[in-house]
Amino acid sequence: MTNELRISETNLIALAEEFLSSNGLNIAQSRSLARTLVEAQRDGSFSHGLQRLPGTLTTMSHPQFNRDADPQPHDLSVAAVQIDAQFGFSCLAAERGIEALVEKAHDVGLAMLAVNNGFHSTALWPLVERISNRGLVALSMNPTHAWVAPAGGNRGLLGTNPIAFAWPRRDKPPAVFDFATSAASRADIAMHRETGTEVPEEWGLDNQGKPSRDPAKILAGAMLPFGGHKGSAIALMIELLAGPLIGAFTSRESQSFDQGADAAPCHGELFLAFSPGVFGGAGALDHAETLFSGFYEQGARLPGDRRYRIRENSAREGIRVSSPLLDRIQVLMGAAI
Amino acid sequence: MTNELRISETNLIALAEEFLSSNGLNIAQSRSLARTLVEAQRDGSFSHGLQRLPGTLTTMSHPQFNRDADPQPHDLSVAAVQIDAQFGFSCLAAERGIEALVEKAHDVGLAMLAVNNGFHSTALWPLVERISNRGLVALSMNPTHAWVAPAGGNRGLLGTNPIAFAWPRRDKPPAVFDFATSAASRADIAMHRETGTEVPEEWGLDNQGKPSRDPAKILAGAMLPFGGHKGSAIALMIELLAGPLIGAFTSRESQSFDQGADAAPCHGELFLAFSPGVFGGAGALDHAETLFSGFYEQGARLPGDRRYRIRENSAREGIRVSSPLLDRIQVLMGAAI
Numbered sequence: 001m002t003n004e005l006r007i008s009e010t011n012l013i014a015l016a017e018e019f020l021s022s023n024g025l026n027i028a029q030s031r032s033l034a035r036t037l038v039e040a041q042r043d044g045s046f047s048h049g050l051q052r053l054p055g056t057l058t059t060m061s062h063p064q065f066n067r068d069a070d071p072q073p074h075d076l077s078v079a080a081v082q083i084d085a086q087f088g089f090s091c092l093a094a095e096r097g098i099e100a101l102v103e104k105a106h107d108v109g110l111a112m113l114a115v116n117n118g119f120h121s122t123a124l125w126p127l128v129e130r131i132s133n134r135g136l137v138a139l140s141m142n143p144t145h146a147w148v149a150p151a152g153g154n155r156g157l158l159g160t161n162p163i164a165f166a167w168p169r170r171d172k173p174p175a176v177f178d179f180a181t182s183a184a185s186r187a188d189i190a191m192h193r194e195t196g197t198e199v200p201e202e203w204g205l206d207n208q209g210k211p212s213r214d215p216a217k218i219l220a221g222a223m224l225p226f227g228g229h230k231g232s233a234i235a236l237m238i239e240l241l242a243g244p245l246i247g248a249f250t251s252r253e254s255q256s257f258d259q260g261a262d263a264a265p266c267h268g269e270l271f272l273a274f275s276p277g278v279f280g281g282a283g284a285l286d287h288a289e290t291l292f293s294g295f296y297e298q299g300a301r302l303p304g305d306r307r308y309r310i311r312e313n314s315a316r317e318g319i320r321v322s323s324p325l326l327d328r329i330q331v332l333m334g335a336a337i
Numbered sequence: 338m339t340n341e342l343r344i345s346e347t348n349l350i351a352l353a354e355e356f357l358s359s360n361g362l363n364i365a366q367s368r369s370l371a372r373t374l375v376e377a378q379r380d381g382s383f384s385h386g387l388q389r390l391p392g393t394l395t396t397m398s399h400p401q402f403n404r405d406a407d408p409q410p411h412d413l414s415v416a417a418v419q420i421d422a423q424f425g426f427s428c429l430a431a432e433r434g435i436e437a438l439v440e441k442a443h444d445v446g447l448a449m450l451a452v453n454n455g456f457h458s459t460a461l462w463p464l465v466e467r468i469s470n471r472g473l474v475a476l477s478m479n480p481t482h483a484w485v486a487p488a489g490g491n492r493g494l495l496g497t498n499p500i501a502f503a504w505p506r507r508d509k510p511p512a513v514f515d516f517a518t519s520a521a522s523r524a525d526i527a528m529h530r531e532t533g534t535e536v537p538e539e540w541g542l543d544n545q546g547k548p549s550r551d552p553a554k555i556l557a558g559a560m561l562p563f564g565g566h567k568g569s570a571i572a573l574m575i576e577l578l579a580g581p582l583i584g585a586f587t588s589r590e591s592q593s594f595d596q597g598a599d600a601a602p603c604h605g606e607l608f609l610a611f612s613p614g615v616f617g618g619a620g621a622l623d624h625a626e627t628l629f630s631g632f633y634e635q636g637a638r639l640p641g642d643r644r645y646r647i648r649e650n651s652a653r654e655g656i657r658v659s660s661p662l663l664d665r666i667q668v669l670m671g672a673a674i
Contacts, residue, residue, distance in 0.1 A: 076446060076615050076616065077444075077445040077446045077615060078415055078416070078445055079415070079416040079445040079446055079447055079448075080445065080446035080447060080615050080616075082616060107414075108414040108415055108416040108417065108445075109413060109414045109416055109417035109449070110416055110417060110447065110448075110449050110609075111416075111447075112446070112447050112611070114616060137577070137578070137582060139574075149635070149637075150632055150635075150637045151637065152636070152637040152638055153632065153635040153636065153637035154635050154636070155635055157628075157631040157632070157635065157637075163571075165570070165574045167577050175573075177570040177573075177574075179566075179567050179570065181567070209635075226564045226565070226567050226568075227563045227564025227565075227567065227568050228563070228564075229516075229640075230516050230518070230563050230564065230568070231563075231564050231567070231568075233502070233514040233516065233640050234500075234571070236512075236514075236640070237476075237502045237514075239628060240474070240504050240625055240628070241474070241611070243624070243625075243628070244613070244621045244622075244624035244625040244628065245474060245611060245613055245616065245621055246616050247616045247620070247621065247624075250624075250627070250628050252628075252631060272447075274449070274578070274582060276581070276582055278413050278414060278417050279413065279417075279419060279451060279582065279583050279584045283584070284581045284582055284584065285581075287580070287581035287584075287587075288577055288580075288581040290587070291494075291576060291577070291580070291581065291587050291589075294494040294589060295487055295490065295494065298486070298487075298490040298491050298492055298494065298546075299489070299490065299491070300486075300487045300488065300489040300490035300494075301489055303566075303570050303573070
């Protein structure tokens with residue numbers, strides 16, 4: 001494509017970091033967020049990549065946003081740690097909390113990390129992947145905004161509540177999944193609105209609570225969970241574990257907190273880490289490989305495989321970025337100061 | 338219905354316990370399994386209720402089955418406990434392990450219990466409900482047999498892998514869900530075979546890996562996960578966490594272990610428990626109630642509500658049991674000795 005460039009990971013992180021710090025975000029947050037967004041871009045998750053940079057300015061303009069956040073982990077027990085993101089971006093808090101989480105999980109077999117009060121602007125999988133790169137099984141989840149009607153309901157209450165999981169593999173990157181528990185993402189629905197196409201059944205309801213295939217009506221009404229009442233139950237579990245359990249906002253509360261600022265959702269995030277070693281399981285990873293072989297034998301892929309292929313390509317040829325997006329980032333450099 | 342009786346919980350547990358012990362199962366296992374099956378029957382989960390009693394004879398005839406199992410929990414760390422079901426029914430091991438799990442979770446905020454080598458014959462929700470009755474949030478899951486094709490695959494590899502979750506409520510029984518991660522249960526598909534009706538799309542594949550609506554072909558082919566690739570990812574996570582992580586069988590290994598005995602699947606089971614108290618959250622339960630209110634405000638139900646209504650009815654009028662099933666249980670009393 002003529003309309004895109006290939007840029008090295010190092011240079012792209014430097015660019016994103018400069019964008020953020022030139023807009024008043026402290027260095028630690030700028031570095032952490034830049035890295036996480038570039039990882040998404042590198043692996044082909046463009047929706048969670050550099051395209052999010054311009055939107056960070058809107059998030060930073062939320063009256064409660066803290067450009068100087070300097071979160072520090074707080075030990076709750078040998079197995080639990082909490083970190084207050086201090087109303088900055090959640091990924092710096094997550095990154096710092098993960099260090100304590102990893103240590104605890106190696107010590108006692110499993111551990112949990114609660115990240116509170118963070119504006120969430122990234123995918124979860126770069127973070128669970130980092131935990132798995134330390135030899136641990138990782139699980140993460142968070143509420144968002146109350147866009148999703150529960151099964152049997154007629155209006156938004158639950159978030160799009162993503163869940164991400166990573167399993168470490170020897171000499172290979174972890175098996176990783178990360179998806180919203182809504183049937184589709186808001187971005188997917190908005191894309192259908194732009195192209196004027198109907199969405200599949202079971203994506204959402206209009207503002208009367210009736211099933212609709214009109215993307216505009218769904219965006220003004222309610223999204224639906226994936227997988228019917230089962231997906232709805234998973235979304236509820238996420239809402240509870242990464243909300244009330246850790247003293248964090250529900251999706252409805254997060255939405256109220258936004259007060260029309262249209263910032264990235266601000267809420268809690270839960271991470272769990274498990275050590276295969278605790279069950280005497282040096283063999284656990286080999287054992288899992290026999291399961292993974294069963295996928296490849298029948299031509300199925302493991303979650304994450306596609307991303308890793310794109311990652312290899314990015315390493316060889318540079319990371320794909322659209323030229324108009326780069327132009328926009330340049331224009332907005334320092335715009336918020 | 339003329340063809341059913343109403344029997345008190347106490348009497349039904351005594352009957353089930355007598356059935357099991359008269360067939361050579363030791364008292365501790367008989368008591369535990371009887372109680373769990375009767376709880377399912379009481380709450381209207383007939384598929385996991387007394388109807389399973391006759392099948393226990395088939396399970397007990399598996400060459401490895403241990404009628405004298407006397408599982409004892411084994412401490413792995415302050416946050417992890419493991420119990421070997423010794424190739425008896427898993428519910429006694431789970432019950433005993435849960436005592437240690439609850440103590441650890443109250444102490445350090447979260448804990449995990451691995452139950453290994455148990456023949457699994459019950460629903461999971463009676464067990465997570467018991468954990469939640471102790472003030473904890475509970476999560477449980479297990480592999481089964483390799484009946485389910487992963488997304489993008491064409492033959493059985495994953496189990497029907499149930500997941501159960503319970504959240505404690507003040508002055509009310511916990512919010513609880515428990516479901517298979519397959520699109521439908523094998524029992525549902527078999528019912529369609531018996532009535533000669535087609536099953537909905539996306540329930541399964543024939544033995545060539547092609548989508549089919551013929552229940553007989555699916556039972557000879559492969560089931561599909563609920564919710565497409567997202568449900569498939571959840572099923573994989575369950576397979577890994579309650580399999581290789583805890584040194585237990587995958588669904589494929591469990592199926593091989595059966596060696597045609599047609600016993601209940603023998604495998605591991607994972608329980609997690611979280612204490613709302615660890616995050617200073619005496620308010621966590623009240624906070625969750627505001628979320629639950631959002632369900633009722635829009636006419637949606639919480640998972641478990643239907644079961645609790647049936648439970649109240651059972652307490653008032655006795656537990657419904659079909660007369661032919663009772664006759665069959667009487668005939669098979671002591672049959673295996």
